[in-house]
Amino acid sequence: MFYAQLLVNGLVQGLVIGLAALSITLVFGIARFPNAATGDFMTFGAYAALSAHKATGSIAMGGLAAIIATGVISLLAYLAVFRRLAERSVVALLVASIGIAFFIRAVLGVAFGHSQQVFQVPLSRPYVFGSVRITPLDLQLAAVALAALALVFAILYLTPIGRQMRAVADNRDLARVSGIRPDRVMIALWLLAGSVAGVAGMMLGIKTIVTPEFGWEMLLPAFTAAILGGIGSPVGAVVAGLLLGVVQEVSTPFVGFTYKIALAFIIMLAVLLVRPRGLFGRLEGAR
Amino acid sequence: MSLEIHDxxxxxxxxxxxxxVxxxxxxxxxxxxIGPNGAGKSTLFSVVSGFARADEGQIRLDGQSLDSLSPPxxxxxxxxxxxxxxxxxRHLTVRENLMAAAPKQTGESLLGLFFRPGRVREEEGAxxxxxxxxxxxLKLSAVADQPSGKLSGGQKKLLELGRALMVEPRLILLDEPFAGVNPVLIGEIMxxxxxxxxRGIGFAIIEHDLEALTRLVPQLAVMDRGKVLAQGAPQAVLDDPLVREAYLGGVS
Structure with a gap:
């Protein structure tokens, strides 16, 4: 039953990874580069949520702040940097995103200091199912993550802009000659990718401690999930995120806490070597 | 009312x-x-549609200059x-392919989506x-909800025509609509x-199938090595000695 507990912990952790991976895979599928600033978008979201939570005492307001602020910072990064480099190589965009990552981290360090901060959430009695304990907070976080996922998937698969985003991901040149305006698609993409990362950052912040570096450290597991799920596949990213979260938690008794991050790295290498298009992948989407 | 391609x-x-040109x-x-391979026909379409930038020259559609306009x-x-x-x-269904190409959708932005949901729903219906x-x-009902990547070559040609129609065009540039299409479907497309x-929609058609093309169009131009050699009624153009030399290799 010990493992059942780890499974539950892993699922909550997996939702965080899945959201981050979704942000990465959306950007990769549509803007066609690996966005190394995703981790720091998460950090930004966590601090935005932290500030709003301190000011209002409401987790919901924290969430709203994370969604809006991170969406906006992500859009600004696009307008100020990524749009100007759109016709350049993937490497140029990747390096630019690393630059933006450092920039955000530095600004957050100056603004909030480098000491660890935590969300002051009241302790509550966990629900006990057999030997598995689930805190109400975990349930709330899971609900928030699922709601965010539902919203993103509804936008992608049920709305005009989602249809156009998938069209651009599919064939950008064809989209342009068909009268689809890539600028609009890109604005929606960056708002969504930022908001999703912001929610992930807030969740991680509530579960752990917030420092200016903590999002960056999530980048490896998030990339692993994006690759494992098949780069460019939103469903794959989320499923792989959950899988990775569970595997990391369940393996902790065997490999020890310190090495659970290494596990993500090993899985990423294995996927790249054995099945580069991932679980749900379509490699041609990732030219 | 015309598309003017100027030098x-x-x-x-x-x-x-x-x-x-x-x-x-x-x-x-x-x-x-028409014209031999490498005559510049597809390049002309690319330049006219804004896909590639012209080095020189102007393009006007019904008097409006297109030179500074983006492809969309x-x-x-x-x-x-x-x-x-x-x-x-290819990962979108036939239906989604067509819907994506419909212009002027309020739901093209997140703002429109969240703040004018009623209007978005209305437009989606239309x-x-x-x-x-x-x-x-286009007689694509049977495959309407299939991923378009699975269509046959001829069906894909029809889908392309459909996607073009969704923007309510005055002029459609068709690049070899009959290439690789079975004869039955060629008749269908024609x-x-x-x-x-x-209904008033114009077509400029690049085609190698001369027989099919001359049945369809009253006017044609012959291109060779990036230049227009001749233009006019099909028979007159095909009888032009310059054209015979370039295109038909001088065979009489």
Whole structure:
């Protein structure tokens, strides 16, 4: 039953990874580069949520702040940097995103200091199912993550802009000659990718401690999930995120806490070597 | 009302793909473009649709200059192209392919989506209805909800025509609509083109199948090495000695 507990912990952790991976895979599928600033978008979201939570005492307001602020910072990064480099190589965009990552981290360090901060959430009695304990907070976080996922998937698969985003991901040149305006698609993409990362950052912040570096450290597991799920596949990213979260938690008794991050790295290498298009992948989407 | 192509030149490195092309195509007409491989026909479509930038020259559609317009803006101005090797949004269904190409959607932005949901729903209804009509017109009903990547070559050509129709164009540039299509479907595509033309939509058609093309168009131009050699009624053009020399290799 010990493992059942780890499974539950892993699922909550997996939702965080899945959201981050979704942000990465959306950007990769549509803007066609690996966005190394995703981790720091998460950090930004966590601090935005932290500030709003301190000011209002409401987790919901924290969430709203994370969604809006991170969406906006992500859009600004696009307008100020990524749009100007759109016709350049993937490497140029990747390096630019690393630059933006450092920039955000530095600004957050100056603004909030480098000491660890935590969300002051009241302790509550966990629900006990057999030997598995689930805190109400975990349930709330899971609900928030699922709601965010539902919203993103509804936008992608049920709305005009989602249809156009998938069209651009599919064939950008064809989209342009068909009268689809890539600028609009890109604005929606960056708002969504930022908001999703912001929610992930807030969740991680509530579960752990917030420092200016903590999002960056999530980048490896998030990339692993994006690759494992098949780069460019939103469903794959989320499923792989959950899988990775569970595997990391369940393996902790065997490999020890310190090495659970290494596990993500090993899985990423294995996927790249054995099945580069991932679980749900379509490699041609990732030219 | 016409598409005016004025002294367009385009070079790739040292190769002059287009060398001062001058052509006027009536927007409501059926107009053929023929020429040997490498004559610059597809490049001309690329330049006209904004896909590639011309080095020199001007393009006007019904008097409006297109030179500074982006490809999506040119499409929305009423002129769409298709491709020699048909392209489609392969992971989207046939229906989604067509819906994605409908212009002026409020739901094209997140703001519109969240703040004008009623209007978005209304438009979606209207677009869905137009898409249904288009699917019926093109006889693609059986595959409407299949991923378009799974269609046959001929069906993909029809889908391209459908996607072009969704932007309510005045002029469609068709790049080899009959290439690789079985004869039955060729007849089908020709019928659709003729019918659309009676509704006022013009077509400029690049085609190697001369026999099919001359049945379809009253006017055609011959291109060779980036230049227009001759233009006029099919028979007159094909009898032109310059054309015979370049295109038919001088065989009499």
């Amino acid at each position: 367009i030149s385009k070079a790739f490195g040292g190769f002059r793909a287009l060398d001062g 001058r052509l006027t195509i009536e927007t409501g007409s059926l107009f053929g473009i 803006a040119r499409a929305r101005a009423g002129m769409v192209r298709t491709f020699q090797v048909p392209r489609e949004f 677009i869905a209805e137009r898409v249904n009509q288009t699917i019926r017109f 019928e659709r083109i003729t019918e659309l033309n009676t």
